[in-house]
Amino acid sequence: MKPRAFQIQPQDNVATLIDDAPAGSVEIIGAAGSEIVATEKIARGHKIALTDIAAGEAVLKFGVRIGHATQPIKRGAWVHLHNLASDLDERSGTLDLNSGAPTDTAYV
Amino acid sequence: MSENLSSRSSRGNEAHSEIGNSPSLLTSVATNSWTGFLRPDGRKGVRNLVLVIYTVECARHVAHAVAAGEENVHVIGFPGCYDNAYAIRLMLALARHPNVGAVLSVGLGCEYTQPEKITDTVRASGRPAEWFFIQQLGGTRSSVTKGKEIVSRLREQIRRETPRVPMTMADLTVGCECGGSDGTSGLAGNPAVGAFFDFLVDAGGRAIFEETVEMIGLRSHLISRAASSGAAEQLAAAYDKAERYCHSVRQWSVSPGNFAGGLTTVEEKSLGAFAKSGTRPIQGVIRVAEQPRGSGLWILDSVPDEHFMQFGYTNPNDTEGIMDLISAGSQIVLFVTGRGSVIGSPIAPLIKITGNSATFRAMLEDMDFDAGRVLAGELALAQAGHELAGLVTRVAAGEPSKPEQLGHREYFIMYKHQNTPALEDGCRA
Numbered sequence: 051m052k053p054r055a056f057q058i059q060p061q062d063n064v065a066t067l068i069d070d071a072p073a074g075s076v077e078i079i080g081a082a083g084s085e086i087v088a089t090e091k092i093a094r095g096h097k098i099a100l101t102d103i104a105a106g107e108a109v110l111k112f113g114v115r116i117g118h119a120t121q122p123i124k125r126g127a128w129v130h131l132h133n134l135a136s137d138l139d140e141r142s143g144t145l146d147l148n149s150g151a152p153t154d155t156a157y158v
Numbered sequence: 159m160s161e162n163l164s165s166r167s168s169r170g171n172e173a174h175s176e177i178g179n180s181p182s183l184l185t186s187v188a189t190n191s192w193t194g195f196l197r198p199d200g201r202k203g204v205r206n207l208v209l210v211i212y213t214v215e216c217a218r219h220v221a222h223a224v225a226a227g228e229e230n231v232h233v234i235g236f237p238g239c240y241d242n243a244y245a246i247r248l249m250l251a252l253a254r255h256p257n258v259g260a261v262l263s264v265g266l267g268c269e270y271t272q273p274e275k276i277t278d279t280v281r282a283s284g285r286p287a288e289w290f291f292i293q294q295l296g297g298t299r300s301s302v303t304k305g306k307e308i309v310s311r312l313r314e315q316i317r318r319e320t321p322r323v324p325m326t327m328a329d330l331t332v333g334c335e336c337g338g339s340d341g342t343s344g345l346a347g348n349p350a351v352g353a354f355f356d357f358l359v360d361a362g363g364r365a366i367f368e369e370t371v372e373m374i375g376l377r378s379h380l381i382s383r384a385a386s387s388g389a390a391e392q393l394a395a396a397y398d399k400a401e402r403y404c405h406s407v408r409q410w411s412v413s414p415g416n417f418a419g420g421l422t423t424v425e426e427k428s429l430g431a432f433a434k435s436g437t438r439p440i441q442g443v444i445r446v447a448e449q450p451r452g453s454g455l456w457i458l459d460s461v462p463d464e465h466f467m468q469f470g471y472t473n474p475n476d477t478e479g480i481m482d483l484i485s486a487g488s489q490i491v492l493f494v495t496g497r498g499s500v501i502g503s504p505i506a507p508l509i510k511i512t513g514n515s516a517t518f519r520a521m522l523e524d525m526d527f528d529a530g531r532v533l534a535g536e537l538a539l540a541q542a543g544h545e546l547a548g549l550v551t552r553v554a555a556g557e558p559s560k561p562e563q564l565g566h567r568e569y570f571i572m573y574k575h576q577n578t579p580a581l582e583d584g585c586r587a
Contacts, residue, residue, distance in 0.1 A: 056345055056533060066341045066420065068533050079535075095341025095420030095496070095514075112344070112433075114379070116426035129422065136423035138374060138401075139410040150417025 053088075055098050056080040059113035064097040064129050066111075071098075089126040097129040109134050117142075192555035194325035195259065198284025202329045203256035204489045204554040206320055207232050207505065208312045210262045210305070211249055211276060214239050214269035220292055221264045224305030231309050232504035234481075234569045241270035244446065244574045251447035251485040253280045253287075255505050259316030260286045262308050264301070267293030286312055327547070328362030330554065331450065333458070333483025333491045333506075334434045335368060337476030340419030340496030340514060342530060344430020346542075347494040347513030350529035352436035353543025354492075354550070355455060359438045364450045366486050367435050368458040368479055370400035370443075371472050374410060375425030376432055377401075385439035385454065392443040396459045403461050403472060415497055434494060445576050447485045458486055465575035477501055477570040480508065490550055500524050502566025507559045509549060526560045 053071035057080040065078055071092045078084045078100070092098055097111070103123040108115040117136045123129055131150070136142040144154040194202040208228075212221035212235030225231040234252055236245045253261045253276060261280045263273030273289035280287035288308045292301045334351050336343055355365040373380050377397050384390035404410050410424040421427045441454040450456045460482045461472045473479050476499065483491050484506045491503060493510050498517040502508050512518050515530030527549060531537040537545075553559050 058345070066345055068342075068345075093420065094516075097341075097420065097422070111426055112429040114376070114425070114429055116375070116429065117423040130420070131417060131422055134422045136375075136410070136425060138404070139412070139424045141408065141410070142412075142423055145414070145417055148418070150414035150419075152414065 052077045054079050055086070057082055057100065058111060061113050062110050063099065063101045063103055064109055064111050065100055067092050067094050067096055067098060070094045087126050088128075089124060090128050092128045097134075099123045099125055099127045099129050101125050103129075190551050191324045191326050192551065193322050194329065194554070195256075196321040196323040197256055197259075199254070201256040201487070202323055202325050202489075203258070204325070204330075204556075205257040205505075205507070206230065206259050206316055207257055208260045208262065208309050208316070209234065209253055209255075209258045209505065210264060210309065211235055211253060211273070213263060213265040213271040213273050213276070216266040216269070217264045217292055220298055220301045220305065223298070223302045224262070224264065224309060228306070228309055228313075230313055232567055234504055234571065236271060236571045238271075238573055239269045242573045242575075243578065244576050245571050246271060246276075247447040247578065248481065248485050248571055249276065250279050251449075251487075252481070252505060254283045254285070255484060256487060256489055257505050258285070259320055260312035261288075262305060262312065263287070263289040264305060265289070265291045267291035286315055288312065325554065326361070327358055327551075328453070330358065330489055330550070331364040331366065331487045332358055332550065333366045333368075333480075333486065333488035334494065335476060335479045335483060335491060336372075336431055336434060336494040337479070338495040338497040338499045339416050339421065339427060339430060340517075341421060342513035342533060343494055343496040344427075344433050345513060346529040346532040347496055347511050348430055348432075348434035349539055350511065350513070350527075350532060350542040350546060351434040351492050351494055353539050354546040355434065355436035355543075356438055357543050357547050358550075359436070359453070359455050362453050364453050364487075365436070365438075365455045366444070366450065366458050366483055366488060367455075368460060368482060369473060370396045370457065370459050370461055371404060371410070372431040373397060373428050374401060374404060375423075375428050379432065380440075383435070383440045385441045389440055389442045393440065393457070396443045396457070396461070399459075399463070400461050400472075419497055444486055445578075446482045446574075449487045456486075458482055460574075460576075462574050463577040474572065475570060477503070477568045478572060481570055490553060492546075492550075494529075498524070500561075500564075500566065501568045502559075502561025502564065504567040504569050507553050508561045508566070509553060509559045510561060511546070524560055524564065 053069035055065035057065040060081045215237035263276045265273040277287040277289040295301045498521040511527040513529045518528035
């Protein structure tokens, strides 16, 4: 079965993976039924870009701004800590991409 | 625990297959009745418990030894030697909770928090209550023996004397906390609770969700849900306080596990968390130990008010938030966890819900409800809400939730400051 991603609102420019997805075709369910090609491996629970998103542009989920792109994001790419930052939480840019662990606290 | 099981709760174990979208079935859950315990203040409980409260860390071992192996005896306590108005209000709210019938307070004998004063307040609520200082009883063993004698007597008294009354959804206050959130929590777990909350509110019950630090980024959404202009002012003030707080401590309500699970920003997590509020108007803001001022949907603010001590984090772990919801009178608490959690709670049964079917399967012994079926297309969201109503009804009627079966009764009471008495609406900041 093709991996699926859930798009909450029609205006969202990201969808959430319900299954682990290798690079390749992903079925979009929810607000709009369609298909997209994941350009890289994306884990369940993580987000895929549904459109090209320019640096500084709003990332929309639930129809609401959840932060801004910190670099250009291509349609089909994984959207996470490396290319999306909170508008409020200044620590969100310091977290390890894979584990989410903070890197700004010294253990000395 | 099972003494109110024999009631006519119940679409019972078949609830999940029977409850669909049909209005008649919906009505049958809403009007479903079970037997509860009437307290002197008129509130109704779904459990009939003796609560043991220790008033300083030094008394913790004795309090737990008193409760060990005793059915329907739960423990809470406060570790600090110096007293704290917030912690005392919280403990008094828990001691007079609808699920609590009687209280034993255990002190060491030199702490600031006074077990005798707790006892006086509990007795004033019409509940039997006792207390002692360990130092006056001669040590650990004699205190444990005395404590066990007291709790068995109290338990027997409330078993015999507490009036049994019919209860429906309209008598319920249900709280919801989420923790260990992942990408499914906002898509399925919390929306399923939102669907149930809509149902509970329509049935005349009280739904409480927290908390304002988990609504960061949603100021205008939050305010647009206010039931009145007074509620809108309360929501704006509570939101602004939460955002100031997060800036000042440089900590937002999001954790490494959330990021690893696919959430990227606090705003994204907020939207997922807010989904548990459902769609009904928000009646207002209550603070820790305050009771909702009527039926409907309420938001709980547990963020510290400004104080020179700057007591720690608003919500240092999930258990702290669950205690806050119980202090507001929740007879049952729903806990949504995408990544999975093994905690439970004293006083009010905890029902664990996950939007992640893989987590549900992996942690089956701990998880009560699989909302991940919504994402798999097996279940409409409204149906998930109705199924959850059936589960809440069964637990209210006495069926132990998974954390209850496993004996989980984690609690956490911390030093904190919140202003009291309540200020006028809109003047809270």
